[in-house]
Amino acid sequence: MSAALPRVLIIGGGFGGIAAAKALRSAPVEVTVVDRNNHHVFSPLLYQVATAALAPSDIAVPIRWLLRKQDNTRVLMGSVSDLAIDRRVATLEDGTQLPYDYVIVAAGSRHSYFGHNEWEPCAPGLKTLGDALQIRSRFLLAFERAEGCSNAADREAQQTIVIVGGGPTGVELAGILVSIVRKALWRDFRCIDTRQSRVILLEAGPRLVPAFKEELSRHALKDLQALGVDVRLNTPVTEVSPDSVVAGGVRIRAHTTFWAAGNLASPLSKHTGAPVDRGGHVRVEPDLSIPGHPEVFVIGDQATIAQGDGRPVPAVAQGAIQMGRTAAANIIRDLRRQERRPFRYFNKGDMAVIGRYRAIAQFGSVCVSGVAAWFLWLFIHIMYLAGFRNRISVLVQWGYAFATWQRGVRLIVSSSLPKND
């Protein structure tokens, strides 16, 4: 690589960062992708890892491997602790300095606990593979504890799972968890009947999946209730502790609570010095750069941009991918001394899966639900999964899980050094 080429730094190897890097494949630039993890995650399927339907390696690939054939790109594993916009240098936690000519900030978001960060240890969210394994361990361990529990009230609390937030993640988690406890786990236990477990979905607003049309929200509600989920709308959470949740004034005894509500953008947003909204999202210009710094792009979950109709771009994979491509294209246009193009979001549709044979989908004004939506969901997700190996493996696992209701990957693994005892 020649030192004379412009250096493009991409912070974050999620959908946005990877799309940007790939779009710069043939450009006369030196690309560096930095991510705190060594892998890219197909996050729409994280809930399947969390519920032990898929293994981590089915939905994740090393970023190096994704970009291995791209000679102008290097990948670094590290966490950006400082971004000095004026000096055009990012600094990693280990002190490494990464000077750049362009930077694409695509560090994503975490869940927002609405000012109650102390709730996070009691109610983990689902944004990373680590989160997914955390959730998996928690609900499996709760049943292990229930099996050894002699007190009926304690046992019921161990067998109660609360999910906070009725967006697509909450709906998918609730649907799959209730299926697992009712259909798959019961045979494994002798002292408890896992079919008696309760799965409670709490939503502060008046309907589920508010990004979908009302008709589909009603479908989702009906389907979840048919599966046995206790859905409570208009029920905001006011307290979360390790063994209970207070929602709508009612205390629910539950040892397992998951958080699927709200997004808070990476704190890197603040380093840009650009205006941010309440969720920490940077308000970007139409070309996705920040005011006064055309060399700084912010994309994906970390950015907010009004579309033509005034509606924000949704925080989904498609939004991040399209932004990544636009940011890369605008860098290439700069190098060619062409005018930059404004970002335009093309909505390919939204989907959420609710259970075996049940899903909802909308494409513009077209709504699909039930079996047709489920097969569509399956087809699209297998097609989009990054990496050939994963597709085959996912197909085999899904096919097996579907046919037998068995969850072959119900492992609780801690990778910390075990004590020698």
Next chain:
Amino acid sequence: MSAALPRVLIIGGGFGGIAAAKALRSAPVEVTVVDRNNHHVFSPLLYQVATAALAPSDIAVPIRWLLRKQDNTRVLMGSVSDLAIDRRVATLEDGTQLPYDYVIVAAGSRHSYFGHNEWEPCAPGLKTLGDALQIRSRFLLAFERAEGCSNAADREAQQTIVIVGGGPTGVELAGILVSIVRKALWRDFRCIDTRQSRVILLEAGPRLVPAFKEELSRHALKDLQALGVDVRLNTPVTEVSPDSVVAGGVRIRAHTTFWAAGNLASPLSKHTGAPVDRGGHVRVEPDLSIPGHPEVFVIGDQATIAQGDGRPVPAVAQGAIQMGRTAAANIIRDLRRQERRPFRYFNKGDMAVIGRYRAIAQFGSVCVSGVAAWFLWLFIHIMYLAGFRNRISVLVQWGYAFATWQRGVRLIVSSSLPKND
């Protein structure tokens, strides 16, 4: 389950414990299997998880799932902290008391650091899934650090992997690691050439795999050297630190050291009050019970018993399985008022795989090496893998890895709660 039936407590869900539980399937007893993990691991393939060739779920299944059809058996996840032989009660860490009429102690072993337990954090062993993921993270992170490293000597130290112990585990780890760094990883990196990495195998004794015939030891040595492993025999380790190892008086700078030497039985051995050897193994009677306590059996890696020819039963899966079956059979014979039978080890053969198309095997006086041994190894391990799903998945993964040299599961995942930063 009726309270009048004899209670059999099995401590440990490894090969020995599971074999014992299965052999008691139709016996008029109440079986409880307790293990600190929720899964049974096919440990002969742990090194494949450690080297990112297989995913944890390919070689492990929940113990509950393995025993789900066995109505006289319950499974508890928990760690036995005390065993009161005289009162016939085991106590779990959480205080749960497990009274028994018979107990089968099958808690296995950890690596022995020969009095230097302070070496363990620097040189993890390979006994559990957690260990395997620890090793995987370590060697992958070392290459990540090397890629960001500007000092040539530091980079070389990051790219040096030391394996202590030339038994089957050490030989298999060395063979697969050198293959990965030479053939699979190099394309992923831009700044370092992973093919320049060093893999050093240290053995204190005069030959590799001493449990095999000398002819096969020579084969293993030649094959490993052909793959590029720096094998050093008669080279005992005298110091291990995070960035170096001293062996045979020479200091080797290495940031990644793995331990594959020596076994130390679970401390539960001492609770039995029976005589133990230097490695903590209980000297059991011919019927596998301990002196004076016919209701206490000790099996697998935790036991030591002299065979007819005076040679100890090797600490391998077959030994544990056969002991588990004998212990269970002797309990059943007690109930039928029949005389107990002494344990007899039937050696089905020993195998170790060294690389692509290379393995060694011995069956009695017959030695096999090279391609034939490798295919035999592949066939036997797929056949023995617990659970149908895993067999298919392992076949797909191995086939893919073999054809492409790619390691699809090179993920570094921490399941601890990530910070919100």
